[in-house]
Amino acid sequence: MLDIKFIRENPKEVKEICNKRNINLNIDELISLDNEFRNIKKRIDDLRQLKNSLNGPKNSQKIKVLKEDLKKLELKFKSITNKRNYYLDRIPNILSDDVPIGLDEKDNIEIYKYNEKKIFNFIPLIHDELCVKKDILDIKQGSKVSGNGFYYWKNKGAIVLRALINYAIDFLLEKNFELMFTPILTRKKSLYGTGFIPFISDENYKIEDEDLNLIGTSEQTLISYNMDKLLKEKDLPILYTAYTPCFRTESGSYGKESRGIFRVHQFNKVEQICFCKPEDSEKYFDFLIKNSIDFMKSLDLHFRVVNVCSGDLGAPAFKKYDIESWFPGFKAYRETHSGSNILDFQSRRLNIKYLKNDLFIYPHTLNCTLVTDRTLLAIIEQNQTEDGRILVPEPLKKYLNFNYF
Incomplete structure (x- = not known):
């Protein structure tokens, strides 16, 4: 498994690696999913922090709404995570400079x-x-x-x-x-x-x-x-x-x-x-x-x-x-x-x-x-x-x- 940070910073190189290995993988789709993954994760973290900061009967309605929003976001996050992991699991390793480029x-x-x-x-x-x-x-x-x-x-x-x-x-x-x-x-x-x-x-x-x-x-x-x-x-x-x-x-x-x-x-x-x-x-x-x-x-x-x-x-x-x-x-x-x-x-x-x-x-x-x-x-x-x-x-x-x- 490659470091996700490396993939984010080097999408062109990752595409080249896949091409050289004859592996058909949509790296642009992975980058898009990863961006969505990070955005939703931040929203979930922010909502959890906000929910935890509220207490008392006067905030009960707000907490109820936050819980419902969190539940929807967490379901979406799970779906995005699974799709993202599908790609991450299938990205091959990087190649040594002295590996010959060829088909078989x-x-x-x-x-x-x-x-x-x-x-x-x-x-x-x-x-x-x-x-x-x-x-x-x-x-x-x-x-x-x-x-x-x-x-x-x-x-x-x-x-x-x-x-x-x-x-x-x-x-x-x-x-x-x-x-x-x-x-x-x-x-x-x-x-x-x-x-x-x-x-x-x-x-x-x-x-x-x-x-x-x-x-x-x-x-x-x-x-x-x-x-x-x-x-x-x-x-x-x-x-x-x-x-x-x-x-x-x-x-x-x-x-x-x-x-x-x-x-x-x-x-x-x-x-x-x-x-x-x-x-x-x-x-x-x-x-x-x-x-x-x-x-x-x-x-x-x-x-x-x-x-x-x-x-x-x-x-x-x-x-x-x-x-x-x-x-x-x-x-x-x-x-x-x-x-x-x-x-x-x-x-x-x-x-x-x-x-x-x-x-x-x-x-x-x-x-x-x-x-x-x-x-x-x-x-x-x-x-x-x-x-x-x-x-x-x-x-x-x-x-x-x-x-x-």
Whole structure:
């Protein structure tokens, strides 16, 4: 959520931000509603003050009239407030100066690449075909049991996934992250506060007749852990990590990367979260991204980093980098990680502050993926051998009793 004062003083800039993000929002209507909101609020405050100043039987008629006027104004104020909030809730974050302007992922800009594409002396398989041969992934039975978009890791596939998750957690614990196991259900307030509602509300699985939703990422519960809290400046930065299953409807993704288990309804994830002082958010954005890069380097995978363009950014993010791993079976890069600097967009919506020199300040929040199932898919496709085996990356061997699967 942007500061209303910023919107009032910079309507032209806010319009430009919406245009660059391909968000259609009538900012002039918001400014008009905000003016009416402030005028009615002042009239209500003045009438209340006048009513409170009157006392005694001789003023009873005046007080009665004032109460009736107040009731009408308060009803109007409620209606104006709801309309105003509709717009405020949908205004995206400001953009970093180095965000590329573009429509979609085709306009993202590559800024870093690690390793070269491995040259195979055979035709590499796509992960679903290879995994069926190895009996380590069952998409067919997952669909039969739970529907399309669900799957079973099994045998050595499940064992290596557990090793990968354990390695990811250990990797972050060494960097002073606090490990949490969070709820996988959360209330609407959390989804609103983290910016998933209203921007991508159709991605959430809602529990019928309950104010509960399955989480799409532990960002939703880790950021919301501090909702309505006054943090201590000396405790910043705060670094959280969690492993969770995640759930997304993948609404609107029909036809995108439909083969295999790229677009699924349930997946596993280890997330990085940071709360920091506003002046440190660029520093910790780089820190989180570097963690993911170093993690992928340790697995000796080929990947690239892209600076995500304005149309592909997501409304809460000020800036976002994606890591895209190479999938030789697909002959294409696919997103495996995403890291965002959110500034104070989430902390404002969730009422998270800290005190500095008698001033309440909203901390900045940041997030970045460290591991999902897609990381294992990249390992499987990049580490396949001509004889049909899959090489275990060196850092995972200490968690396993085998070198191939």
